[in-house]
Amino acid sequence: MRLSTVILPIHRWAEGQKNWRRAEELGFHAAYTYDHLSWRTFRDGPWFGAVPTLTAAAAVTDRMRLGTLVTSPNFRHPVTLAKELITLDDISGGRVTLGIGSGGNGFDATALGQQAWTPRERADRFGEFLPLLDRLLTEGAVSHTGTHYSAGEARNIPGCVQRPRLPFAVAATGPRGLGLAARHGQAWVTTGDPKLFEKGTPQQSVQALRGQMERLGMACADIGRSVAELDKILLTGFTPDRGTPLESVDAFVDFAGRHQELGFTEIAVHWPIPDSDFAADQAVFEQIATEASGQLA
Numbered sequence: 001m002r003l004s005t006v007i008l009p010i011h012r013w014a015e016g017q018k019n020w021r022r023a024e025e026l027g028f029h030a031a032y033t034y035d036h037l038s039w040r041t042f043r044d045g046p047w048f049g050a051v052p053t054l055t056a057a058a059a060v061t062d063r064m065r066l067g068t069l070v071t072s073p074n075f076r077h078p079v080t081l082a083k084e085l086i087t088l089d090d091i092s093g094g095r096v097t098l099g100i101g102s103g104g105n106g107f108d109a110t111a112l113g114q115q116a117w118t119p120r121e122r123a124d125r126f127g128e129f130l131p132l133l134d135r136l137l138t139e140g141a142v143s144h145t146g147t148h149y150s151a152g153e154a155r156n157i158p159g160c161v162q163r164p165r166l167p168f169a170v171a172a173t174g175p176r177g178l179g180l181a182a183r184h185g186q187a188w189v190t191t192g193d194p195k196l197f198e199k200g201t202p203q204q205s206v207q208a209l210r211g212q213m214e215r216l217g218m219a220c221a222d223i224g225r226s227v228a229e230l231d232k233i234l235l236t237g238f239t240p241d242r243g244t245p246l247e248s249v250d251a252f253v254d255f256a257g258r259h260q261e262l263g264f265t266e267i268a269v270h271w272p273i274p275d276s277d278f279a280a281d282q283a284v285f286e287q288i289a290t291e292a293s294g295q296l297a
Contacts, residue, residue, distance in 0.1 A: 072103030
């Protein structure tokens with residue numbers, strides 16, 4: 001099982017770059033960041049853009065993969081996003097993974113002055129956004145006229161360093177999203193069942209994740225694809241156990257082992273942020289990074 005981290009873009013780069021450098025030193029498989037304009041309890045504090053942050057991170061790291069967890073159509077367009085991703089993939093030497101989902105109804109949903117989309121509208125837009133982005137990253141010139149997104153001979157030469165394009169990690173739990181993950185994804189991402197966050201139990205969470213994994217398998221079978229072809233990523237911090245896995249190496253190994261048995265191949269943990277939902281002991285966090293992987297097959 002691979003261990004990755006999520007570094008929120010809340011620090012000016014003079015300070016923030018230290019975390020990205022340290023993440024590589026600690027041996028994390030990947031370091032991701034949120035692609036939001038602001039987020040929840042961090043809304044009134046510093047928050048920087050995902051793509052510029054990842055570009056800077058690419059310049060101060062050499063081996064670690066980089067990516068978003070996750071990008072969404074809330075304030076993105078496939079044509080401009082494709083150009084940015086191709087550039088970032090080039091600068092990083094082919095180390096970028098795009099985590100992408102349909103988005104939510106948080107701050108990003110109305111930041112451009114629009115009304116928040118309904119769940120059905122988000123699913124409709126995502127269903128058009130992702131296939132078009134796939135084409136834009138794999139074809140030299142793309143024209144498309146859709147209900148929500150269009151492209152007029154959009155050029156993306158020379159394309160991604162990674163071929164045929166950089167990998168998609170598709171965040172999804174519903175049938176339409178899982179279908180997109182099966183068809184376009186190289187990985188699948190989940191945070192668990194949000195209905196269990198407040199009052200659920202760890203056991204209920206495991207059961208819910210097992211159900212999601214089974215539905216992903218069915219979505220893959222529907223198109224004749226083996227679910228084994230997809231990596232399965234669990235973004236932690238949103239299940240009923242919350243910060244418990246970061247209390248000790250043993251606690252993390254126990255947590256990761258339970259989810260490895262479900263079929264997860266990668267776990268992403270948040271870089272500690274004091275006095276926040278992601279508070280954790282930095283020394284324990286670093287001990288987990290260096291010691292836990294060796295205890296997991």
